[in-house]
Amino acid sequence: xxxxxxxxxxxxxxxxxxxxxxxxxxxxxxxxxxxxxxxxxxxxxxxxxxxxxxxxxxxxxxxxxxxxxxxxxxxxxxxxxxxxxxxxxxxxxxxxxxxxxxxxxxxxxxxxxxxxxxxxxxxxxxxxxxxxxxxxxxxxxxxxxxxxxxxxxxxxxxxxxxxxxxxxxxxxxxxxxxxxxxxxxxxxxxxxxxxxxxxxxxxxxxxxxxxxxxxxxxxxxxxxxxxxxxxxxxxxxxxxxxxxxxxxxxxxxxxxxxxxxxxxxxxxxxxxxxxxxxxxxxxxxxxxxxxxxxxxxxxxxxxxxxxxxxxxxxxxxxxxxxxxxxxxxxxxxxxxxxxxxxxxxxxxxxxxxxxxxxxxxxxxxxxxxxxxxxxxxxxxxxxxx
Numbered sequence: 398x399x400x401x402x403x404x405x406x407x408x409x410x411x412x413x414x415x416x417x418x419x420x421x422x423x424x425x426x427x428x429x430x431x432x433x434x435x436x437x438x439x440x441x442x443x444x445x446x447x448x449x450x451x452x453x454x455x456x457x458x459x460x461x462x463x464x465x466x467x468x469x470x471x472x473x474x475x476x477x478x479x480x481x482x483x484x485x486x487x488x489x490x491x492x493x494x495x496x497x498x499x500x501x502x503x504x505x506x507x508x509x510x511x512x513x514x515x516x517x518x519x520x521x522x523x524x525x526x527x528x529x530x531x532x533x534x535x536x537x538x539x540x541x542x543x544x545x546x547x548x549x550x551x552x553x554x555x556x557x558x559x560x561x562x563x564x565x566x567x568x569x570x571x572x573x574x575x576x577x578x579x580x581x582x583x584x585x586x587x588x589x590x591x592x593x594x595x596x597x598x599x600x601x602x603x604x605x606x607x608x609x610x611x612x613x614x615x616x617x618x619x620x621x622x623x624x625x626x627x628x629x630x631x632x633x634x635x636x637x638x639x640x641x642x643x644x645x646x647x648x649x650x651x652x653x654x655x656x657x658x659x660x661x662x663x664x665x666x667x668x669x670x671x672x673x674x675x676x677x678x679x680x681x682x683x684x685x686x687x688x689x690x691x692x693x694x695x696x697x698x699x700x701x702x703x704x705x706x707x708x709x710x711x712x713x714x715x716x717x718x719x720x721x722x723x724x725x726x727x728x729x730x731x732x733x734x735x736x737x738x739x740x741x742x743x744x745x746x747x748x749x750x751x752x753x754x755x756x757x758x759x760x761x762x763x764x765x766x767x768x769x770x771x772x773x774x775x776x777x778x779x780x781x782x
């Protein structure tokens with residue numbers, strides 16, 4: 398409750414502007430906390446001669462840079478759409494993440510080099526109780542900051558903030574390693590400072606790689622969010638008259654900026670104006686409920702024809718006999734010589750083992766054995782949920 402009042406955490410109804418303000422506020426807090434930690438650890442590291450403490454201090458400096466980039470990322474992402482960027486600037490968060498990841502990886506490589514030198518040529522260390530207490534205080538402060546990042550990131554659904562929280566908790570493990578090395582030296586006189594520096598550098602590189610993946614995945618395009626896709630499907634199928642929904646694709650342009658395209662099957666005998674109004678109603682409902690801008694495409698399906706129903710059931714049964722995960726849509730029937738020709742599309746899972754040609758041959762062999770007077774054409778797609 399105190400955190401909500403301090404950060405003015407938004408509710409879902411508060412909109413994207415409130416989310417942006419909250420993200421910027423966390424960026425400012427992150428900059429301040431990490432700069433304080435950098436100053437404290439650098440002073441302790443220089444006084445003690447412990448490279449692992451200096452490495453940890455520079456890691457906090459890179460974290461301050463991360464928070465700064467995150468601040469600018471939220472600020473740029475909040476700009477409205479313009480002529481050059483009709484879908485807004487929401488992906489600026491990801492670009493900021495790329496910059497941050499590059500900085501973290503560079504810092505990690507440099508610190509790894511320095512730490513290896515300290516392993517080969519160790520130097521004496523000196524740290525007093527005040528220095529150890531300051532490091533312990535920095536550990537506690539970083540734990541709190543990580544918790545705040547995760548708490549706020551979950552509320553505003555920001556992968557950037559949640560990644561920063563994970564990075565903060567990773568830093569806590571690194572600082573624990575530094576304290577351990579100093580404790581071993583003060584108690585047993587064994588200098589493992591360089592080894593601890595390598596340990597800290599490894600965590601920095603690991604964090605940098607995670608930040609790089611978190612930034613590049615949405616830029617390259619990720620699979621549909623299963624939960625969000627399920628919500629869209631549920632809303633569509635609640636409309637009376639919709640037979641099925643398929644070819645659903647979600648396009649992300651930053652948090653809060655999601656566009657979608659989907660196909661729905663409607664009875665072919667439905668009047669055009671009624672079908673158009675139904676599609677409009679679906680688009681408005683999804684926008685008001687999930688804040689997703691949707692374009693709906695309509696596929697007419699013949700219903701009430703016993704022979705058409707027979708062929709549909711037959712085709713569906715034959716597909717599931719090949720693999721129960723195969724889904725059929727866009728089913729059409731046209732006259733063909735003495736019989737009929739059916740055509741439809743098949744959605745295949747990404748791990749489907751058969752090639753498109755093998756699938757067509759397997760289906761046609763089964764279909765002609767059951768309905769030799771008819772013909773079938775099937776198109777295979779792999780890229781829709």
